[in-house]
Every structure is written in C-alpha cells, then in structure tokens.
Amino acid sequence: MPIGLTYLFEGSILVGMKDTGRRESKSARFAKAHPTVRARRAERTREQILRAGLKIFSEKGFEGATMDDIALELEATKGLLYYHFKTKEEILSAILKNSPVIAALESTLNTTEYKPFAEAVRTATARALAILEEHAEFIRFLHVQAMLSGKEAEVVYNEVIERMRQLVAAGIELYKITGEVRADADSKHWSTMLVSLVISYFLQNQMFGSSAKQDSEYLDYMITNLVGAITTASAPRVAGR
8 A cells, every 4th residue: 555545544533533424433443453453554654754764864964854855755745754753853763763773782782691890891892893883884974964963963862872871871880789890980971981982983993094093902991991990909800901
C-alpha cells in the first residue's frame, strides 16, 4: 500500500471526524482487533521517515533541511510526517537513537564483564575508537553539521555524548563500590573528561593531516594520568604501568 494511502487508512479517525462516523468506527474496530498489525505498519512508516530524514540531512545539512523536504523525499503528505514527528529535531533524535553506531557504543560502555578499573578504561576506549573508525563518515557528518547548527548540536549532545557520559559515570560509581576508585571522585566530571578525550582524539586524527595526528602513546599517557588521578592505592594496575 502506498505510504500516503497507509496514512489515510491508519489515521482515518483524524481525517474522518466530520464523516458519517462509519469510517471512525471501522478504524477503531480494526485497531482493537489487529493492534500488532497496526503497530508494525506504524513502525515501518517511522523507519521510512527516518531514512528519508537522514538522506535529506546528508544532502542539505540539518540547518538547510525542512520538513517539506523530508515529506517530498518520502512522497507523502506533511500530515503523515507531523503525525509521527513534530519537528526535524525529533527526527534527528530518533535517527540517533536507532543508529547502530550509538547502540554499539552503548554496548561497549555498558559491558557486564568485570575487569580492573584501569584495564576496563583502556578496553572500552579501544573498542569505542574502533567503532568510531568503522563509522567514520557518519561521525564526521554529525560533527560538521553540529558545528553549523546550534539545534543539531544540542540533539547530538543529548543523544550521543551525554548518553556516553552517563554510562561512563555509572561505571565509575560501580568502581567506587569495589574500592578501586576514590569515594570523593566526581564521576560526572571525570566521565566528561574521559569521553571528551576519546572524541577529540578520534576527530583530530580524522579531520587533519598526518602531521597533526596524535599517536597512541599520547592517548595512553592521557588515560594513565586520568585513571591514576582517581584510583585508590589498592586498585590493580595494568602490567607494565
């Protein structure tokens, strides 16, 4: 079924308010009888919107893109678009939430396997950098567009950086319980520094020439100092450090 017709079918209660009432009744009965079918159809529509939104954002930039552009790419009415998303910020937020890049980063930071704190930080950092490298084009796109749009920067911060920071902060709190991290360490501040270090290291190595690249020794040096500043004397050390 074409997407425009799908919307008219799904939203018949909205478009048929002044009709005879039979369309409302049929739609309501169908929704009650087939809630799973309706939910799947709505989910497919949302996925189509997100694909169209990502394409338009990539072509025109977030600042230059409009809801009209996305509706045109979708070959659907603006009514369908606004039924699912009120603003392009909501579309971008949903794109990020459903991004395999963000899911992979969260999985890396939210690992349940236990390692000594210093080893856990290095392992998570290495995995995160590998994921960023694998999806370098997408990350560069987000970075460049966020610099051009204050609204996009806010969405990217909330859906990517802040979520990563919260996971790192939760990890630091857990290591306080094990006694490896000092009880007085401010997990919010230290998680911000760790996340900022990883992101800045990746972006500098991606966006500038080879002469400006930071080698792995620099990253290891910074991590060693950050970890050493908040660990207790009893915390296990990584061999050779």
